[in-house]
Amino acid sequence: METKIGVLALQGGVAEHLNHLNQIENVRAVAVKKPEELNSCLGLIIPGGESTTMRKLIKDYDFKKAIKDFNQQQKVIWGSCAGLILLAAEIEGENEEQLALLDIKVKRNAFGSQLDSFIEKDIIPKVSTDPQELVFIRAPLITEVAENVEILYQKEDQIAAVESEYIIATSFHPELTDSTIFHQYFIEKVKSLSN
Ligand SMILES: NC(=O)CC[C@H](N)C(=O)O
Numbered sequence: 001m002e003t004k005i006g007v008l009a010l011q012g013g014v015a016e017h018l019n020h021l022n023q024i025e026n027v028r029a030v031a032v033k034k035p036e037e038l039n040s041c042l043g044l045i046i047p048g049g050e051s052t053t054m055r056k057l058i059k060d061y062d063f064k065k066a067i068k069d070f071n072q073q074q075k076v077i078w079g080s081c082a083g084l085i086l087l088a089a090e091i092e093g094e095n096e097e098q099l100a101l102l103d104i105k106v107k108r109n110a111f112g113s114q115l116d117s118f119i120e121k122d123i124i125p126k127v128s129t130d131p132q133e134l135v136f137i138r139a140p141l142i143t144e145v146a147e148n149v150e151i152l153y154q155k156e157d158q159i160a161a162v163e164s165e166y167i168i169a170t171s172f173h174p175e176l177t178d179s180t181i182f183h184q185y186f187i188e189k190v191k192s193l194s195n
Helices: 014-021 035-040 051-060 063-072 082-087 181-194
Strands: 003-008 027-032 043-046 076-080 088-091 102-107 117-122 132-137 141-145 150-155 158-163 167-170
Touching: 003 014, 003 035, 003 181, 014 027, 014 181, 027 035, 035 063, 043 063, 043 082, 043 181, 051 063, 051 082, 063 076, 076 082, 076 181, 082 088, 082 102, 082 167, 102 167, 117 150, 141 158, 150 167, 167 181
Parallel strands: 003 027, 003 043, 043 076, 076 167, 088 102
Antiparallel strands: 102 141, 117 132, 150 158, 158 167
16 A cells, blocks of 8 residues: 655755655655645655744644644654754744644754764664664754653764654754665654554
């Protein structure tokens, strides 16, 4: 059976996620530009980009309730970078409205403080036993994680990827690497909950 996945297409790295998803067998990825387009999707990716712009567009295009309802139907959402920021329950130093679907606290532009952007290679044990390229671009740091949130990856004391029952969130950008392994991990979670 085909698994249909939406990529929120308001701003940011939409094409790269679509391209990765479409390389996976039996997956069909669509750019979601209107809330009603979520209805036929089993999973959703909120891409990287600029979280302040995306937050405004989510409001302007009436996506907030639709995305929250989508997740309440036990459909999986993965937020990468700006997407992670929008999913977080709390953003340090900001009290703007966001989706707040994941019980974590984040600090924007704070991961690996020396450089704005960098690439690491490391193993994410739950995802693959091979080291993966981890691309960080002005990446958010996860500073607090609730008990119901599992840490998928951390470098020393810096948390960069987490997972809860219906959410995956990464500070880094698997869509900017040559590997589809993280997208496959996401698809497996989507499938396991949609049976
Ligand atoms: N690559 C990214 O998505 C960067 C996120 C950006 N720094 C923000 O705060 O929105």
